[in-house]
Amino acid sequence: MGITEVGPIAFYTWVICSISFVLFLYGVNISSTSDSFIDWGYLYQLFAFVDPYLLSGLGVSMAIGLSVLGAAWGIFITGSSLIGAAVKAPRITSKNLVSVIFCEAVAIYGVVVAILLATKTETVNSLENGDYSASSKAAGYAIFASGATVGFANLVCGVCVGVVGSSCALSDAQNSALFVKILVIEIFGSALGLFGVIIGVILSAHARFKDE
Amino acid sequence: MYGFEALTFNAKDGYLEALVRGYRSGLLTAGDYNNLCQCDSLDDIKLHLGTTDYGNFLQNEPSPLQVSTIVEKCTQKLVEEFRHMRCQASEPLATFLDYLTYGYMIDNVVLIVTGTLHERDVQDLLQKCHPLGMFDSIETLAVAQNMRELYRLVLVDSPLAPYFSDCIRSEDLDEMNIEIMRNTLYKAYFEDFCQFCQKLGGTTAEWMTDMLTFQADRRTINLTINSMGTELTRDDRKKLYPAVGLLYPQGQQGLAASEDYDQVRAVLENYSQYQTIYSKMGFGETPLLDKAFYEEEVRRSIGSLDLQFHYGVFYAYLCMREQEIRNLMWVSECVQQDQKARIYDGIVYIF
Numbered sequence: 001m002g003i004t005e006v007g008p009i010a011f012y013t014w015v016i017c018s019i020s021f022v023l024f025l026y027g028v029n030i031s032s033t034s035d036s037f038i039d040w041g042y043l044y045q046l047f048a049f050v051d052p053y054l055l056s057g058l059g060v061s062m063a064i065g066l067s068v069l070g071a072a073w074g075i076f077i078t079g080s081s082l083i084g085a086a087v088k089a090p091r092i093t094s095k096n097l098v099s100v101i102f103c104e105a106v107a108i109y110g111v112v113v114a115i116l117l118a119t120k121t122e123t124v125n126s127l128e129n130g131d132y133s134a135s136s137k138a139a140g141y142a143i144f145a146s147g148a149t150v151g152f153a154n155l156v157c158g159v160c161v162g163v164v165g166s167s168c169a170l171s172d173a174q175n176s177a178l179f180v181k182i183l184v185i186e187i188f189g190s191a192l193g194l195f196g197v198i199i200g201v202i203l204s205a206h207a208r209f210k211d212e
Numbered sequence: 213m214y215g216f217e218a219l220t221f222n223a224k225d226g227y228l229e230a231l232v233r234g235y236r237s238g239l240l241t242a243g244d245y246n247n248l249c250q251c252d253s254l255d256d257i258k259l260h261l262g263t264t265d266y267g268n269f270l271q272n273e274p275s276p277l278q279v280s281t282i283v284e285k286c287t288q289k290l291v292e293e294f295r296h297m298r299c300q301a302s303e304p305l306a307t308f309l310d311y312l313t314y315g316y317m318i319d320n321v322v323l324i325v326t327g328t329l330h331e332r333d334v335q336d337l338l339q340k341c342h343p344l345g346m347f348d349s350i351e352t353l354a355v356a357q358n359m360r361e362l363y364r365l366v367l368v369d370s371p372l373a374p375y376f377s378d379c380i381r382s383e384d385l386d387e388m389n390i391e392i393m394r395n396t397l398y399k400a401y402f403e404d405f406c407q408f409c410q411k412l413g414g415t416t417a418e419w420m421t422d423m424l425t426f427q428a429d430r431r432t433i434n435l436t437i438n439s440m441g442t443e444l445t446r447d448d449r450k451k452l453y454p455a456v457g458l459l460y461p462q463g464q465q466g467l468a469a470s471e472d473y474d475q476v477r478a479v480l481e482n483y484s485q486y487q488t489i490y491s492k493m494g495f496g497e498t499p500l501l502d503k504a505f506y507e508e509e510v511r512r513s514i515g516s517l518d519l520q521f522h523y524g525v526f527y528a529y530l531c532m533r534e535q536e537i538r539n540l541m542w543v544s545e546c547v548q549q550d551q552k553a554r555i556y557d558g559i560v561y562i563f
Contacts, residue, residue, distance in 0.1 A: 073219070080222045084230025088237060163218045166226065167520055170233055 052132050052140025052209070056121045059147025060114050063200070066151030067110020070158025070193075074103035078165035085173035092172045095179060099165030102190045106158040109197045113150045116201065117143050122209040139207035146204035153196020160189040217414045221521040224302045229521070231300075232529050235293050236517065238265030239536055241563045248543050249555050257282070257544060279544040286540055290533045291343045297526070304412060308523050310371065311405050312530055316345025317372055318401060321353060322394045325362070325385060328354040347371065358385055359393060375400035388443070395435060395452040402428045402454040415522035423512055423527060428457035429486070430505050436467045436476055437501070458483055506560045510535055514562070532562050 078099045086093045120143055126132050132140075168182040221229075240248075244264055251257045254277040258270045269285050270277070298309045320341040327337040334354045341350070347370045356362035362385070363376045375397045385393075402424060409420035432453045439449055450468040453460070459467065459479075466479035473493055480490035492504040513528035542558035545551075 077218070077222045077226065080226030081230045084227040085234055087231055088234025159219060166222060170230055170520065173230070173234060174237055 049131065050140075052136045053121070055140035055144040056117065059143040059145070060117045060121070061147070062144075062151035063117055063147035064110045064114035064151075067113075067154035067158070067193075068107050070155035071103050071105075071107035071110070072158075073155075074106065074158035074160075074162025074165065075100055077159070077162035078103060078169065081166035082169040085169045089173040091176070092169060092179075096165070096169045096172060098183065099161070099168055099186060102161045102165065102186055103158055105190060106154045106161065106193050109193055110150060110154050113146070113197055113200050117147055117204055120204055120207050120209075124209045133211055135211045136209045139209045142204050142207040146200040146207075149203065150196050150200035153200075154193045157189065157193030157196070160192060161186055164189050217416075217521040225305050225523070228297055228300055228305065229525060232297065232525050233517070236525075236529055236532065239532055239562055240264055240539070242561045245539065245543070245559055245561060248540075249552075249559075251543075251547050254279070254282070254544060254548060257540075257547060261540075279541065279548055282544050283537060283541045286537045287343065290530075290537065293533075294344060294530070305523060305526075307408070308412070308416075309526060311408060312527060313344045314371060314375075314401055314405075315398070316342040317347060317370065318345070318375075318394060318397045320345040320350060321367070321372065321397075322390055324350065324353040325356070325393075326387070326390055329385060329387070329390070356385070359389070372397065375404065392444075392448075392452065395431075398431055399452060399454040402431070402456055406456045409523075412523065415519050416524060419516055419519060419522055419524035420527065423516075423524065425457045426508065426512060428454040429459045429463075430509075432457060432459050432464060432467060433476065433480070433489075433501075434505075436470055437473070440471060458485060503558070503560065506535060506538070510560055510562055535560055535562060 078096075082093065082096050082099070086096075120139065124132070124136050164182065164186045168179065168186060171182060172179040244260070247260050248257055251260060255275070258273075258277060261270065262268055266286070266289065269289060270282065273281055273285075294309070298306065301309055323341060324334070324337050327340075328334070334351060337354075338351065349366050349369060352366050353362070356365055359376075363373070367373055367376055378396050378400060406421065406424050406428075409424065410417050412420075435449070435452060446468050450464060453464045453468070455461075463479055463483065467476060470476045470479060477490050477493045480486050480493070488508055489501065489504045492500045509531055513531045516522070516524040516528035539559050539562075543555060546555040546558070
């Protein structure tokens with residue numbers, strides 16, 4: 001595939017990715033020595049001392065923020081089509097509110113998980129060297145991963161439900177027999193977000209800041 | 213980005229896309245046409261149209277109803293809907309909708325210039341113009357004596373100005389020159405519109421390129437057939453063919469050299485997409501060919517409704533509405549002239 005076919009941005013992305021990959025392999029191969037191209041031992045130090053509260057805060061904000069972004073995006077995709085289609089077929093408005101509610105549910109998942117994650121965050125004192133205990137660090141990472149999982153899952157789920165909901169409104173306006181059939185597809189789309197929520201809850205289930 | 217219009221399309225154009233699909237559902241169906249074909253008078257037609265999406269649009273018309281009144285009122289409905297969408301549209305849809313009107317503008321310019329040549333009254337001509345193709349200085353078209361004046365006095369301010377660059381000559385306007393001007397303008401218009409759609413990208417580019425390819429080829433074929441036996445030379449003919457379309461460039465070479473229907477047919481047989489069209493050419497009658505083109509246009513327009521998040525539906529809607537008006541005109545004419553036997557020949561069913 002030549003540069004003309006994929007466009008310049010995609011081409012340069014490929015170039016940068018391949019160069020980074022080569023550098024990565026180069027760094028891994030001789031990581032034990034201090035004069036390697038990438039000093040992994042030093043890089044680890046950067047992450048080792050990241051405050052677990054930063055990570056948990058990021059996790060909570062991603063869970064709610066990305067979920068609401070997905071839900072809002074879905075609602076505007078559905079909503080604008082719904083309004084346009086309802087001009088000539090006003091009967092569809094109340095039925096197609098279901099599509100909007102499906103999008104809204106995505107935001108509710110985000111709120112629930114964000115509350116769950118926020119309650120997991122407890123105050124602990126740092127160790128003498130300024131580091132945190134292994135359990136606190138693990139909790140920080142778990143909450144971050146959980147928040148990211150839920151956030152991104154709900155973002156794409158919201159968009160998915162929105163696009164299907166928009167098509168649902170358009171087809172319902174033409175032929176009301178199609179509404180239920182497309183609603184089934186929408187339910188499947190909506191289930192995608194739940195998968196993220198389940199994994200997110202499991203991920204954060206054992207997160208404890210305090211050593212017991 | 214192809215395939216990702218779904219994310220951003222609705223922010224600006226979701227409402228209008230849904231609206232145009234709503235308008236589409238108001239088009240007459242095969243059942244409606246069957247009812248209309250049973251009518252015995254124009255008043256019956258008025259009654260039947262009253263039960264469709266047209267509603268009471270003929271309510272205030274005095275009773276001996278004319279065919280021209282029906283057509284005028286139908287066109288007016290189309291124009292109202294189109295203007296409504298144009299007012300709501302934001303860029304780049306607004307430009308896209310403007311592009312759709314340029315074709316009508318070209319036709320109007322040609323109509324007025326031809327009419328003036330035959331010393332018809334400008335006001336009468338203006339009445340005949342398509343309302344979608346009106347622009348500010350259209351009344352003054354009649355004063356122009358040659359193309360240079362036409363451009364300098366009137367069209368320089370109209371949206372058609374860029375298309376004129378290829379046909380500014382000092383020659384006096386006569387039938388032949390006007391026809392050449394029309395085709396040069398259409399050529400420039402197709403090429404420009406095609407480029408614009410390519411720039412929009414995504415599904416719009418894909419579908420519109422397909423449709424404009426067809427329209428350009430249709431113009432190429434019609435031009436070939438109409439210019440047979442005229443003084444237009446082979447090279448001149450080739451210059452008028454739009455540089456877009458499936459037939460460009462190999463097919464156009466062949467068409468430029470064609471002097472009868474069989475040769476045109478032989479060229480078209482290389483393009484399996486146009487099978488429905490050249491299969492009708494065996495009879496050698498132009499009206500049949502026209503109908504084949506209309507049917508193909510409607511078939512392609514309906515295809516645009518299967519896709520979502522693209523501008524093609526607006527173009528398709530315009531095509532289908534135009535076809536509906538032609539159908540209604542045919543039905544009304546047949547009913548008025550008592551030619552019931554031929555009534556089904558001229559209808560292109562849309563749904």
